[in-house]
Amino acid sequence: MTEVRVPTLGESVSEATVATWFKKPGDSVAVDEMLCELETDKVTVEVPSPVAGTLSDIVANEGDTVGVDALLANVSEEGNAGPEETKPREEKATSEDGPASPSKGSESVDVMVPTLGESVSEATVSTWFKKVGDSVEQDEMLCELETDKVSVEVPAPTSGTLTEILAEEGSTVEAGGKLAVMGGSGGASASPSKAPDDNQYSTPDAGNAGPGKDIKDGPAAEKAMAEAGVKRDDVKGTGKDGRATKSDVAAAVAAANSAPKASSAPASAPRAPSPAEDADREERVKMTRLRQTIARRLKDAQNAAAILTTYNEVDMTEVMALRNQYKDQFEKKHGVRLGFMSFFTKACCHALKEVPEVNAEIDGTDIVYKNFVHMGVAAGTPQGLVVPVIRDADSMSFAEIEKAIGEKGKRARDGKLSMAEMQGGTFTISNGGVYGSLMSSPILNPPQSGILGMHKIQDRPMVVNGEIKIRPMMYLALSYDHRIVDGKGAVTFLVRVKEALEDPRRLLMDL
Known part of the structure; x- marks a missing residue:
């Protein structure tokens, strides 16, 4: 038996994704015949068979992530497997053990x-x-x-x-x-009941699933x-080839629960359930590892940092007007929609240059100032909240930021983010407004010293030049570590973000 392993993938590349298997178990293969294809962030790598023989089994399936030198499959060399070997094994089993299964x-x-x-x-x-x-x-x-x-x-x-x-x-x-x-x-x-059959996957349940023949959820x-x-x-x-995922099922359940249900009048006044009856109606579910990690990190942040929150509000009129004016041209040229997150990311990067302590962290008795901005963008997923990091966001254009946010968000929802993509952030933006939040106090993402909370845009009456006008307003919240950021610095940061958003031309002029 000869092992087929992941070859060297190139400098600084440590893992790849199994894209396609050209052979299946039981197929005969020749020396150097292509068995599968791997994809990395940079190149596509073909994996040849090291020997002539039969592909015995596949260890890493399509879509799996594998590291360098990881086992992909096993190949039985010619003469060591196949029909020539089957008969002697059967005869030996019969002679030694009698009628064997x-x-x-x-x-x-x-x-x-x-x-x-x-x-x-x-x-x-x-x-x-x-x-x-x-x-x-x-x-x-x-x-x-x-x-x-x-x-x-x-x-x-x-x-x-x-x-x-x-x-x-x-x-x-x-x-x-x-x-x-x-x-x-x-x-x-x-x-015999397990014999292969052409209609193996065409039962009523599988056939109605949507995926094609020979594809199962x-x-x-x-x-x-x-x-x-x-x-x-x-x-x-929404999975590969139309396969259903756990998140697809959760979405279907949520849709079913939101549908209106017929109600019937009770025959008598409701009786308050006893504690024992309440216990019977409870469901105890073990926390996932992701939820345990989130809980631990949030509690550590509260225990280690002196967290305070300062608030302000921003008039979104100019940003919304600018976005509406150029969004079609922007999407046509860059292939990505122009959202609000790129404006907020740019505004925060400008403010962090003026108030660098919000972009710093404490290491023992030292303060480490960052001369770059690795922006964490909190994203909700079916498994919980994750914070992918956009590196060097301060040097990116609006289009580059929007593309990075879209790509990281999709990978987060698909559960394909690596730990490296969620580490190294220097500041975080959390948008609770997408869920309808009007105001909240975000919690720090250690070891960072600041996090900006965005909220719902809501029309409110405002006094503008002595007149009452209806304006699209958003509350902003900056939570910060008071051990390193003073109140003056926190307020200054939030005011600079407000100024940049209320007059987006300041972003273009670096003011």
């Missing part, structure tokens, strides 16, 4: 924790889709793992029977650790649909 004579196969991503060393076993003794097909999902940022599905490395589960649900496992053991690689395919999505009682027809799949 097809699974006998097969070696056990370990199910390992896959590569979890850069700087992610452990995960929690969320759900087992199979139990000990179940027969499984190759690449059928065995379990789901949760890390601080994404969910990882673990497929069966081969067909057979799940003989032992080593990591139960809720347990913490490390990258490269052993999850389970499989045996009897022929057992799952020996039964992930077990996590199927489990979520079963638990929520949602039909596949009601779920719009």
Whole structure:
């Protein structure tokens, strides 16, 4: 058996995504024949077969993220596998053990924790889709793992029977650790009921799902649909090839709950439930690793920093007029919509130059001033709040900022952000206005010393040049670490942001 591993990807490139497999398990391959294609941030890498033989199994499936030298697949060399080997094995099993089941004579196969991503060393076993003794097909999902940022599905490395589960649900496992053991690689395919069939995926349930033939939703999505009682027809799949994801199921459930429901008058006055009855109606769910991380970091921020918040309000008339005037030309030229976030990012970058302590951090007894702005942009996802970082935002144009925000936001919603993309921020903007928030006090994102909270734009009567006029107003909130930022600096920063937004020409003139 020869291992196929990820080749060197180039300087400063440590991971890649498996884009396409050109071969499937059981296919014959020649030396240097292309097995799969990997994609990195810079190039596409083809992986050839190191030997002639048969592709035994695929360890890293399409869409998986793999590191340098990670195991991709195994190839059985010519003469070591295939029809020539099958008959002697069967004869040996018959002569030594009598009439043997097809699974006998097969070696056990370990199910390992896959590569979890850069700087992610452990995960929690969320759900087992199979139990000990179940027969499984190759690449059928065995379990789901949760890390601080994404969910990882673990497929069966081969067909057979799940003989032992080593990591139960809720347990913490490390990258490269052993999850389970499989045996009897022929057992799952020996039964007539498991024989391949052209209509294998064309049952009514699968056929109505939307994905094409031979495409199934992930077990996590199927489990979520079963638990929520949602039909596949009601779920719009946004995954690869139209597959449904857990977030798609959550969206379908939310849509169903928001639909008006018929109400019926009660026959008698409602009776207050007892505490015991309340307990029966409660649901206890273990916090995800991402939610645990968010909770821990927010509490650490409260414990470590002296957080204060100062408020102001900004008249959005000029920004909205400028945006409405140029948004069509902007999108036509740059291929991205002109939003409000680029204006706020630019305004904050200008203000941070004048009040650098808001862009600094405390390291022991030192203050570290940053001569650059790595802007964190808080984004809500189905799994929780994450803060991807736009590096050197102070040197970007409006179009570059909008493109970066759009790309980071999409990766955040898809759960594809790496830890490196959420580290190193020097200041953060959080837009609670998209959810309808009128005013709030954002909490710091350590070790940063400042965070700007944006809110809902609301028409209000304002006195302008001695006259009462209706203006689109937004409350702004700056939370800051009072250990390093004085009240004067915080107020000055917020006033500079207000001035830049109420007269956007100041941004162009660097005033």
